[in-house]
Amino acid sequence: MAFATRWLGRPREHWAELGSTNDRALAWARAGAPHGALVTADAQTAGRGRLGRAWASESGEDLYVSAILRPDAGKPIGALGLAVGAGLREGLSRWLPAAQLKWPNDVLVEGRKLAGILCEARWVGSSPEVVVGFGVNVGRSLFPEPLAATATSLRRELGEATPSREAVLGRILPALEAALEQFFSGGFAAIRGRYEPHCALRDRDVFVDMSNGAGPKVQAKALGLADDGALMVALADGGPPRRVESGDVWLAP
């Protein structure tokens, strides 16, 4: 398959089944795989999501992708997931122009999750070695509980007009590459224009967990994003705006 990209996707490994493409990419990175190398799989037996959650990966009809990035020392990586989300959404907007981003980086269609991102990094001297993993629900139309009420797929949204997984990946990679290059040149502030117009949370009532999935859900209003990508919220019980740097957030019903 030929990609219209300069570096993302070269070289590429494809597996029929794998534990987790992120685990494979982390191992490949340790063994010296270059910036831009990509691992894809038809199915994962141990797909991982953020905050220790599992990622349902058995369908054989969806996209499971992990990219190895080797940003130069000193490049910003703190809000990298936001750039990945922006690029992913742009690629998917070819078919779903109304797709939105739920901070930090879920891609939603009408409030249902279409794609998720898991970024993992380790330091090699002063340089980061990063694996950016994303899963996109492409061809599946049925989801195991409890996802049935909260997840969607290109198939569920588009029916017969659903593109192939390769066509979807072929759109995502150039958009992702463009968003990443812009992000590495100027951090979140540089990609704010790619992210903010599609932010599902701005001015919405939300619940936040400010302690990485371990704490209680607190009611708040989402105000927007700071220049470093932190979510700014006003807690319902008053006080000054608070920064949410990790953890999770849900739209209030």
Ligand SMILES: O=C(O)CCCC[C@@H]1SC[C@@H]2NC(=O)N[C@@H]21
């Ligand atoms: O929304 C989330 O919690 C993130 C989900 C990330 C899933 C992808 S699928 C490809 C890559 N391999 C993994 O094990 N996880 C990511």
